[in-house]
Amino acid sequence: MRKQFVLFTFLLLGIVAMHADSMAEYRAFADTVRADVYSMDLPAFKVRDIPEKYRNESAVYKAIYENFDAKKKTGVGVRPGPMMLPTISRRARIEAGHLTRMLIHINDKAALEKYSEFDFGIDNKKNYFEGYEKNRHVMGARLIKTDNRIVDIDTSDFVEVEEGKTGENKRRKLAIPGLEVGDDIDVFFYTETRMQNVHPDPLTFYLKESAPILNYRIHCVIDDNLTAQYRILNGAPDFDVTRDDDGNYVLDLEIADISAKEPRLWYNQSQQSPQIKMYLFNRRNSSDFTPKSARFDGMQCNPPAEWIIRAGA
Numbered sequence: 001m002r003k004q005f006v007l008f009t010f011l012l013l014g015i016v017a018m019h020a021d022s023m024a025e026y027r028a029f030a031d032t033v034r035a036d037v038y039s040m041d042l043p044a045f046k047v048r049d050i051p052e053k054y055r056n057e058s059a060v061y062k063a064i065y066e067n068f069d070a071k072k073k074t075g076v077g078v079r080p081g082p083m084m085l086p087t088i089s090r091r092a093r094i095e096a097g098h099l100t101r102m103l104i105h106i107n108d109k110a111a112l113e114k115y116s117e118f119d120f121g122i123d124n125k126k127n128y129f130e131g132y133e134k135n136r137h138v139m140g141a142r143l144i145k146t147d148n149r150i151v152d153i154d155t156s157d158f159v160e161v162e163e164g165k166t167g168e169n170k171r172r173k174l175a176i177p178g179l180e181v182g183d184d185i186d187v188f189f190y191t192e193t194r195m196q197n198v199h200p201d202p203l204t205f206y207l208k209e210s211a212p213i214l215n216y217r218i219h220c221v222i223d224d225n226l227t228a229q230y231r232i233l234n235g236a237p238d239f240d241v242t243r244d245d246d247g248n249y250v251l252d253l254e255i256a257d258i259s260a261k262e263p264r265l266w267y268n269q270s271q272q273s274p275q276i277k278m279y280l281f282n283r284r285n286s287s288d289f290t291p292k293s294a295r296f297d298g299m300q301c302n303p304p305a306e307w308i309i310r311a312g313a
Helices: 002-038 109-114 305-311
Strands: 058-078 085-105 117-121 124-127 132-144 150-152 159-161 169-175 182-198 203-206 215-220 227-233 239-244 250-257 275-281 298-301
Touching: 002 132, 002 182, 085 109, 109 150, 117 132, 117 182, 215 275
Parallel strands: 058 215, 227 298
Antiparallel strands: 058 085, 085 182, 117 169, 124 132, 132 150, 132 182, 159 169, 203 275, 215 250, 227 275, 239 250
8 A cells, every 4th residue: 555655656746747847848938939029020019109080999909910830840750669660750740830919009998998808728739530739829918008118917827717618618817917098018829839630720810800900910921832722801902922032932911000990799700801811731631631722732812612612622
């Protein structure tokens, strides 16, 4: 009995140590992401005044910036079997990062209540029959006070909550202490995704919010060894598409002064807002869910529906 107790104690200590190492690694990763994000040279995030025509708005998005990058990865894998020998992995792997950063001006008590708490995802791994998907999430927040002081918010002080009937939806919630009417809040959300033999979920850029937007900028860098299909909906503008020195596709879009707001009632964002919906595929994925229309690397803007149907998507 004593031996069993000692074994259990060592096992428990090992689990605690592993958790502590994991948390330390996450905090180091999160600190690096925050430093990188807040060191970016984005002029729209340095704006302090709002136009006179928006003085009576509850809130104003001074700037929204979205950055998405995706790369196909190859490297050394492990051959299954008792020997577990290293081998060149031909598995379809993708590494992606998605950043959304917002500078929001708080103009009344309604906005103060709305933006005094945020929630973001919990790190997770999803296993599939032939692959996996791993996600790490980071949030950053800081206040720009009326006297131009910058106050950093400790975003490690979040609370994990479970939502849904069986607690299947787990989120991190963070209160924003010290937020006052007249302040700006500079907040971002970053998701790092690593996947094998799995296609990423569709990514949608909505070009309208519940408040006016002074500047909206999108920047994407996508590996030319992947297939990107994107569709422009509800009057959204197109990207400016170029190639960088490595052959990657670079997509840029910048819009100034989006005054139209989402109505509070009887409005469906996914069906009515100007938006760009992007699908990303790795044609080397052995999954049966790779559409034939995506089996050629490159960028496809508004592919005709007839062609997709004919291709057997």
